[in-house]
Amino acid sequence: MASKRTPRASADELTSTFGALADPTRRAILAHLMSGEASVTELAEPFEMSMAAISKHLKILERAGLIARARAAQWRPCRITAAPLKDVADWVENYRMAWEQRLDRLHNYLSEVQAKEKKHGRGSK
Amino acid sequence: MASKRTPRASADELTSTFGALADPTRRAILAHLMSGEASVTELAEPFEMSMAAISKHLKILERAGLIARARAAQWRPCRITAAPLKDVADWVENYRMAWEQRLDRLHNYLSEVQAKEKKHGRGSK
Numbered sequence: 049m050a051s052k053r054t055p056r057a058s059a060d061e062l063t064s065t066f067g068a069l070a071d072p073t074r075r076a077i078l079a080h081l082m083s084g085e086a087s088v089t090e091l092a093e094p095f096e097m098s099m100a101a102i103s104k105h106l107k108i109l110e111r112a113g114l115i116a117r118a119r120a121a122q123w124r125p126c127r128i129t130a131a132p133l134k135d136v137a138d139w140v141e142n143y144r145m146a147w148e149q150r151l152d153r154l155h156n157y158l159s160e161v162q163a164k165e166k167k168h169g170r171g172s173k
Numbered sequence: 174m175a176s177k178r179t180p181r182a183s184a185d186e187l188t189s190t191f192g193a194l195a196d197p198t199r200r201a202i203l204a205h206l207m208s209g210e211a212s213v214t215e216l217a218e219p220f221e222m223s224m225a226a227i228s229k230h231l232k233i234l235e236r237a238g239l240i241a242r243a244r245a246a247q248w249r250p251c252r253i254t255a256a257p258l259k260d261v262a263d264w265v266e267n268y269r270m271a272w273e274q275r276l277d278r279l280h281n282y283l284s285e286v287q288a289k290e291k292k293h294g295r296g297s298k
Contacts, residue, residue, distance in 0.1 A: 059197040066195035072184040075264075082271060130272035137265045139200075140258055146207060147255035 057135035061113070065132040068112035073097070074105050078114060081128040085118075091126060182260035186238070190257040193237035198222070199230050203239060206253040210243075216251060 057065070068074055077091055092102040106126060109115040116129045182190070193199055202216055217227040231251060234240040241254045 059200075062200070063195050063197055066191050070188050070191035070195055072188055075184070075187070078268070082268065128268075128271055130268055133265055133268045134272040136261065137269065140262045140265065143203070143207065143253075143255055143258045144262065146253055147259040 057132065057139070061132065062135060062139060064112045065114065065136060068108050068114055069136070071105070071108075073102075074109055074114075077105060077109065077126075078128055081115065081126060085125040085127040087123045087125055182257065182264070186257065187260060187264060189237045190239065190261060193233050193239055194261070196230070196233075198227075199234055199239075202230060202234065202251075203253055206240065206251060210250040210252040212248045212250055 073095060076094070080086060080091060080094075088099065088102060088106065091106070092099055095102065106115065106117075110117060113129055113132050115126045117124045117126050198220060201219070205211060205216060205219075213224065213227060213231065216231070217224055220227065231240065231242070235242060238254055238257050240251045242249045242251050
């Protein structure tokens with residue numbers, strides 16, 4: 049309804065989102081937009097970059113659906129559109145098990161070492 | 174200790190992680206590795222791709238720290254190393270507010286519309 053994106057992002061959409069996020073300037077622009085909409089001039093301000101370079105970054109963010117630009121107002125403010133970021137969160141959630149299991153294995157290993165040390169009487173304070 | 178990565182990933186690390194994830198084949202390789210380690214031949218199998226092309230993808234994943242390859246065994250199995258994915262999850266978490274607020278606004282808007290309809294007697298079943 050309000051979004052063109054399906055609940056599960058397509059492979060193309062995810063590829064375009066990850067591609068857009070693979071740049072520190074573009075991530076900084078998104079971080080800036082978390083505090084509200086901003087003009088291109090405002091967004092360019094913290095970077096030592098030409099307006100042309102910033103505009104290119106904005107186009108990549110816009111194409112990935114990560115920002116939207118108002119059409120009515122003359123200064124065309126940018127705002128963040130978070131749907132693709134939710135897709136990233138949903139995607140990465142599938143891998144949570146991988147890093148949690150890794151921590152579990154480490155924890156189990158440390159417990160075993162501690163148990164062995166206790167058995168050999170080297171672990172007691 | 175077990176990881177070279179700091180709890181907060183640097184901008185360079187995030188850029189390299191997002192860059193590596195911006196490809197459907199590389200994401201499919203990671204998905205495959207969630208069920209355990211695999212050889213390059215096994216990983217290449219589902220794709221109509223040369224071994225050279227697969228090796229290139231694996232190098233990009235390895236450089237981003239998303240996979241590791243055993244050095245000892247002759248078949249050099251690949252396994253997933255989830256630390257950079259946890260960094261992605263931590264990063265995207267900062268934006269959760271953006272998509273949740275968006276849903277809140279939508280919910281508030283719908284509630285207002287329903288309230289108005291009730292007031293005008295058009296909302297009753």
